[in-house]
Amino acid sequence: xxxxxxxxxxxxxxxxxxxxxxxxxxxxxxxxxxxxxxxxxxxxxxxxxxxxxxxxxxxxxxxxxxxxxxxxxxxxxxxxxxxxxxxxxxxxxxxxxxxxxxxxxxxxxxxxxxxxxxxxxxxxxxxxxxxxxxxxxxxxxxxxxxxxxxxxxxxxxxxxxxxxxxxxxxxxxxxxxxxxxxxxxxxxxxxxxxxxxxxxxxxxxxxxxxxxxxxxxxxxxxxxxxxxxxxxxxxxxxxxxxxxxxxxxxxxxxxxxxxxxxxxxxxxxxxxxxxxxxxxxxxxxxxxxxxxxxxxxxxxxxxxxxxxxxxxxxxxxxxxxxx
Numbered sequence: 114x115x116x117x118x119x120x121x122x123x124x125x126x127x128x129x130x131x132x133x134x135x136x137x138x139x140x141x142x143x144x145x146x147x148x149x150x151x152x153x154x155x156x157x158x159x160x161x162x163x164x165x166x167x168x169x170x171x172x173x174x175x176x177x178x179x180x181x182x183x184x185x186x187x188x189x190x191x192x193x194x195x196x197x198x199x200x201x202x203x204x205x206x207x208x209x210x211x212x213x214x215x216x217x218x219x220x221x222x223x224x225x226x227x228x229x230x231x232x233x234x235x236x237x238x239x240x241x242x243x244x245x246x247x248x249x250x251x252x253x254x255x256x257x258x259x260x261x262x263x264x265x266x267x268x269x270x271x272x273x274x275x276x277x278x279x280x281x282x283x284x285x286x287x288x289x290x291x292x293x294x295x296x297x298x299x300x301x302x303x304x305x306x307x308x309x310x311x312x313x314x315x316x317x318x319x320x321x322x323x324x325x326x327x328x329x330x331x332x333x334x335x336x337x338x339x340x341x342x343x344x345x346x347x348x349x350x351x352x353x354x355x356x357x358x359x360x361x362x363x364x365x366x367x368x369x370x371x372x373x374x375x376x377x378x379x380x381x382x383x384x385x386x387x388x389x390x391x392x393x394x395x396x397x398x399x400x401x402x403x404x405x406x407x408x409x410x411x412x413x414x415x416x417x418x419x420x421x422x423x424x425x426x427x428x429x430x431x432x433x434x435x436x
Contacts (some may be wrong), residue, residue, distance in 0.1 A: 117282045120156050122150070125268050129158045132266040133218065133243045142224075142243030142262050145270035146387065147345055148304030151247040154270065155220045158245050165243075166212040168219045170235070172226040174348075180230035187219070187234065197230065201237040208242060217242035225254040230258035239264070251386060272301025279310055287326040294331065296402050302330050305402070308338040334402060342402050349386070352379030357388050361403055363430060365395035 125143075132138040133291055141158070147149040159167045169185060176182040181200075189207040192200045193230050208217050221227070221235055224246040232255035235244060246261060248254050250269070276292045291313075299305035312335025313319035313328070346354055356375045360366060368391065372380055380396070383389045390399040 117278065118305070119150070119153055120278055120281050121273050122154050122157070122270075125154055125270070126157060126161060128266060128268065129245065130161060133162065133216075138243075138264065138266055139239040140246060140265040141268060142265045143245070143247045143268045143270060144250045145247075146250050146302075148302040148341075149270050150273055150303045151270055152222050153303070155222060155245050155247050159218060159220050162216070162218040162243075165210065165216040165218045168208075168217070170219060172221065172223045172231070174222045174226055177226050177228040177231075180228055183227055183231045184234055187238070197233060203240050204234050205238055210237065214225055219244050221246040224258045225250050225252045227255050227258065228259070229255050229257070236261055273303045273306075273307040273406075275299050275301055275303065278303060278306060282307070282310070283321075283326050285321065285324050285326055288328065291326060291328045294328065298334065300400060304341070308335055308341065311335070311337060312337065323403075338402065348381075350382065352376055353383040353386065353388065356380055356383045357398065357403060360389060360396065360398045365392070365397045367394065368396055371396050420421045 132141050143151045146224065153391045156169075158381060159169065170184055170187065172183045180198055181188060184204075187204050187208065188200065189203050192203040217238075219235070219238060219242050223243060224232070224235070225248045227235065235246070236257035244261060244265070246258060246265075248258065275296050279292060279295055280287050295306050295309050297311055309332070310319065313332040316335070318329050318332035318333060319326060346357060349357070352375055356371055356379045359374055366374075368380065380389070384391075387399055388403065389396055
């Protein structure tokens with residue numbers, strides 16, 4: 114399918130356009146959870162920057178292992194990487210020459226993944242360019258990105274109306290059962306909703322007949338979405354990941370049982386990321402896709418034993434309690 118439409122973000126686009134017109138504002142920092150649509154919003158903001166020189170910087174974990182790799186497209190060929198100050202000046206001069214009097218708008222996607230050396234030129238360029246940075250909520254960002262926030266518009270994206278999104282993307286009415294299924298599984302995450310719908314269409318479980326989209330049977334989650342969940346779990350630290358995997362194997366568990374198998378801090382970290390929740394006296398996974406996650410190779414039956422140093426009475430090193 115073609116790229117899905119951007120809906121429900123008109124206010125945020127207006128705010129970014131207004132900030133871009135304000136000389137005192139150096140950028141916009143968009144924060145949200147994974148899959149909510151912050152990258153899509155940043156691309157839409159660039160598309161609306163009529164007449165400006167626009168640049169896209171994609172930060173990744175692998176690029177962060179090589180200083181300046183993420184911002185390589187902004188660095189002039191003659192710049193010396195051993196002189197960071199001169200390099201930053203060279204980036205600004207190169208962009209100014211290429212812009213030829215136009216404004217410059219730079220989008221930095223997943224800015225929390227920038228290495229410190231790459232983040233420094235981004236902050237420096239904010240003095241002469243408008244920066245649209247996206248960051249994942251709850252994750253630490255480099256100091257330079259935190260400094261950018263002080264003089265930037267700050268936007269926190271909420272969940273999208275996935276029912277409206279699905280109908281806008283498909284173009285024809287969609288039966289309530291199908292919309293309810295997408296809303297239940299995606300939990301407001303636009304990326305999940307897209308994968309669910311496209312997977313259901315590909316498998317034939319979501320069919321278009323007589324100008325109407327309907328389910329032929331309840332679809333299974335597509336493998337692409339399960340792999341995406343696996344990828345995001347792989348980014349977790351071992352403690353929170355272990356807590357999620359144990360619940361995927363046999364939820365619900367009592368808080369003291371799960372803390373004995375992991376740690377109080379691991380439960381708190383997983384809860385803060387929206388991965389598990391306390392319902393009554395039991396701990397359960399917070400998202401219906403998480404039970405589909407495949408356990409890591411380190412989680413074997415022989416390894417599911419209480420941690421000797423992590424008992425329910427030991428508490429959390431943060432001084433907080435999960436219960």
